Amino acid sequence: MVHINVGADETPFDVHVELLCSCSPYFDSIYGDRTKKPIPSDPVCFPDEDPVVFAELLAWMYYGDTPIDLPSRTSIHFLLQLWILAGTFEIARLQNQVIHCRTEIAKVSGRTFSCDDIDYVYNHTLPQSPLRLLLVDNWARNATQEHLTSCQKSLPYPFLEELCRALIERKGIVKNAEGEIHSVERYNIHPPPPEDQNGRL
Secondary structure, eight states, rough: OEEEETTTTTTEEEEEEHHHHHHHHHHHHTTTTTTSSOSSOOEEEESSHHHHHHHHHHHHHHHHSOTTHHHHSSSSHHHHHHHHHHHTTTTTTHHHHHHHHHHHTTTSSSSOOOOHHHHHHHHOOOOOOHHOOOOOOOHHHOOOOOHHHHHGSOOOHHHHHHHHHHHHHHHHOSSSSOOOOOOOGGOOOOOGGGGGTTTTT
């Protein structure tokens, strides 16, 4: 068993090491010599992560899928946190499942990500992140002038820059009033080949 403490209060979790390593290349790299050496008894600590989100990630590991009620019983912000945490641990399959949940919500006409959600994502992801792309596409499709006016000063500059680019691109390709909904595969994470699993996504 691996002992993991999560959050400022060090919420403890005990996880089967083989399950942890089979799901996460991140942990597999940490415990790569687990067949030769005993698992350290000291806990691995993640003080900046949310233990509730981490518990959902562990549930996914043990059950092998995202619960069907995940979008209905959690907030949009929670799903964003789960996607980012899965990225931290290099779990592309969970990221893609969360994106599939989220894009179904994003398709609803007029619904946009909040300014707080956008700020959170841009503070926790790298440029070219599929999650950033999802936010930009969502605003390019659904945002109104009122949306922009109400939170323009609080939106990250890179988001505004990418939104302008997306709107110009959209102007050239959209031919009907309904607009275009991108395929969910546009936002998928593509893990590296097996020999490169120790590299970063």
